[in-house]
Amino acid sequence: xxxxxxxxxxxxxxxxxxxxxxxxxxxxxxxxxxxxxxxxxxxxxxxxxxxxxxxxxxxxxxxxxxxxxxxxxxxxxxxxxxxxxxxx
Amino acid sequence: xxxxxxxxxxxxxxxxxxxxxxxxxxxxxxxxxxxxxxxxxxxxxxxxxxxxxxxxxxxxxxxxxxxxxxxxxxxxxxxxxxxxxxxxxxxxxxxxxxxxxxxxxxxxxxxxxxxxxxxxxxxxxxxxxxxxxxxxxxxxxxxxxxxxxxxxxxxxxxxxxxxxxxxxxxxxxxxxxxxxxxxxxxxxxxxxxxxxxxxxxxxxxxxxxxxxxxxxxxxxxxxxxxxxxxxxxxxxxxxxxxxxxxxxxxxxxxxxxxxxxxxxxxxxxxxxxxxxxxxxxxxxxxxxxxxxxxxxxxxxxxxxxxxxxxxxxxxxxxxxxxxxxxxxxxxxxxxxxxxxxxxxxxxxxxxxx
Numbered sequence: 403x404x405x406x407x408x409x410x411x412x413x414x415x416x417x418x419x420x421x422x423x424x425x426x427x428x429x430x431x432x433x434x435x436x437x438x439x440x441x442x443x444x445x446x447x448x449x450x451x452x453x454x455x456x457x458x459x460x461x462x463x464x465x466x467x468x469x470x471x472x473x474x475x476x477x478x479x480x481x482x483x484x485x486x487x488x489x490x
Numbered sequence: 491x492x493x494x495x496x497x498x499x500x501x502x503x504x505x506x507x508x509x510x511x512x513x514x515x516x517x518x519x520x521x522x523x524x525x526x527x528x529x530x531x532x533x534x535x536x537x538x539x540x541x542x543x544x545x546x547x548x549x550x551x552x553x554x555x556x557x558x559x560x561x562x563x564x565x566x567x568x569x570x571x572x573x574x575x576x577x578x579x580x581x582x583x584x585x586x587x588x589x590x591x592x593x594x595x596x597x598x599x600x601x602x603x604x605x606x607x608x609x610x611x612x613x614x615x616x617x618x619x620x621x622x623x624x625x626x627x628x629x630x631x632x633x634x635x636x637x638x639x640x641x642x643x644x645x646x647x648x649x650x651x652x653x654x655x656x657x658x659x660x661x662x663x664x665x666x667x668x669x670x671x672x673x674x675x676x677x678x679x680x681x682x683x684x685x686x687x688x689x690x691x692x693x694x695x696x697x698x699x700x701x702x703x704x705x706x707x708x709x710x711x712x713x714x715x716x717x718x719x720x721x722x723x724x725x726x727x728x729x730x731x732x733x734x735x736x737x738x739x740x741x742x743x744x745x746x747x748x749x750x751x752x753x754x755x756x757x758x759x760x761x762x763x764x765x766x767x768x769x770x771x772x773x774x775x776x777x778x779x780x781x782x783x784x785x786x787x788x789x790x791x792x793x794x795x796x797x798x799x800x801x802x803x804x805x806x807x808x809x810x811x812x813x814x815x816x817x818x819x820x821x822x823x824x825x826x827x828x829x830x831x832x833x834x835x836x837x838x839x840x841x842x843x
Contacts, residue, residue: 426658440804445663447804448698448797449762455796467796471811471820473803 409490413462414483420457421479424450435480444479451476458482462490501694502542502615502630503589504567505622506580507534508598509548509558512619518554526562529623530597534564536626540633541640543567543587543647547579547596567647576603577610587647588758590696590794595630597622637687639734649731650759656730668763669836672729675765677772677833678840680721680738685710687735688723691755697797698737698756698766702790702818705753718743720776724769726760736760737769741777748784748823749777754798761797764834770805771831772839778826787822805831 414435421444422430430444437443439451446454455466464486466475475485507530510517516524534544545568546555555569568586570579576598584591591613598604599619608616615630625631633640653671660667680688685707693704713719724737737756741749751773756766777785787807789798791814799822807822814820833839 425664426660427663445665446800447664447762447764448766448800450664451800452797465793467793467799471791471814472808473799476800476803 410483410487413487413490414479416461417458417479417483417486420454420461424453424457433479435478435483437479439476439478439482446476458486462486464489500592500630501633502595503593503694504543504545504583504587505534505537505595505597505625506545506547506583508576508600508603509546509550509554511599512597513546513558513562518548518550518557526558527619530619531562533622533626534562537631538564538644539641540631540636541643542631542633543643545569545583545587546571547576547583549573565644565648567644575606575610577607580607580611580614588697588761595622595625633690633693637690639687640690642734646731646733646759653728653730664762665764665834668728668834673763673836674727675763675768675834675837676725676840677722677769677837678725680714680723682711682714684723684735684738685714688721688738691735691738691757692753695755695757696794697758698754698761698801699795700754700787700789700798701752702792702795713740722769722772722776724756724760724765726763726765728763733757733759737765739769739773741773743780744782746781746783748786749780749782750786750788752788754787754789756798758797764836766798766801767804767831768833768837770801770807771833772837774805774824774826774830775833778830782826784823784825788819789822790818791820792818 418431418433422428439446459465466485475482507513513526513530514524515527518524538544544564544566546558546566547570548554550571552571555566555571559566568583570582580594580596584594591611595615595617596607597617597619604616607614617625657667688710689707714721720741720743722739723735726733726736737760739751740753741751743749774785787802789795789802802822806824809820809822
């Protein structure tokens with residue numbers, strides 16, 4: 403018995419696809435929401451992170467860098483999805 | 491005629507050339523073996539010698555670019571041969587080379603093409619072939635100093651293309667690729683002979699420059715000679731080629747108190763290879779080893795600096811929300827107690843201060 407997917411879950415699913423495409427790593431398609439984006443989880447660096455934020459802006463019209471001084475929203479896949487879902 | 495805005499524009503890092511009736515005297519598809527325009531060829535060679543890249547944007551099959559390479563004997567850092575708009579081609583070239591649009595010049599004999607690019611991309615310096623023939627004398631095409639890294643720039647971009655192609659085809663993680671590629675990063679203290687390259691880095695970097703502005707050679711020399719400061723340099727090489735000195739930082743000693751880092755710069759060529767993360771880790775560890783309590787890195791907060799801010803966040807540095815000063819800077823800080831970021835296993839330290 404499942405409810406309607408909330409926009410946040412849809413955003414998370416789309417982010418997984420963006421990440422997989424950016425890094426060329428298909429295993430990112432199934433990472434849990436709690437997976438850290440930096441460090442050993444997804445292992446984003448400045449380059450991949452910049453490209454991700456550019457895609458997010460293009461896709462959702464949300465400028466994460468402009469609104470989030472410390473980029474806290476990039477902690478995990480889930481925090482980024484929540485940040486975007488709340489703004490689009 | 492060049493507008494005042496164009497005259498005051500920053501240094502051009504790449505010239506994008508149209509082929510038919512611009513680089514070539516004639517058209518590729520219709521004329522038999524058209525020759526390169528001798529005046530423009532001389533300009534291309536001169537600019538390449540100054541470390542300025544060249545790219546091609548043409549409504550022609552890809553073979554036209556091969557033909558141009560053959561008859562000019564020159565390296566082109568990027569090529570867009572297709573049937574879409576020139577503005578799109580120029581944008582794609584800028585993205586591929588990691589350059590901002592105001593570092594690009596575009597040369598085309600066709601007035602309609604020039605108008606299209608000028609309208610769609612106002613930051614690009616748009617030139618007629620006649621303008622380009624004189625361009626060698628303009629300030630935008632005259633970097634003040636030409637370092638060894640600058641002269642090798644064309645070759646460096648060829649190496650970069652090969653590295654990217656292999657990275658894209660590689661199945662494993664980014665770190666695994668970097669190890670496989672024989673990446674070697676060395677972090678050490680700057681020497682006087684590094685000054686020209688350090689100055690060049692501060693002038694040329696916009697995305698990965700914490701201060702957002704150049705530092706003069708005199709200022710750098712003063713800091714280099716000062717016992718109260720540390721200037722660290724990062725050199726990067728791998729099996730594809732040697733990028734030389736790609737980044738630097740200035741750190742102010744402050745005993746057991748907070749140490750500040752007035753400048754961090756990194757060439758965007760070193761993006762994606764762990765260099766900036768390694769430099770920030772080195773700064774944290776070196777300051778901590780000397781007894782510092784905290785590390786403070788003032789950073790300009792702009793959309794151009796996003797890669798720098800990402801690296802600061804990944805290294806555990808944070809700014810107070812709402813603390814961005816009127817000049818656009820915020821101070822990103824972290825305590826040096828507890829767990830510090832690691833240096834990647836492909837980084838070597840030359841000396842601890």
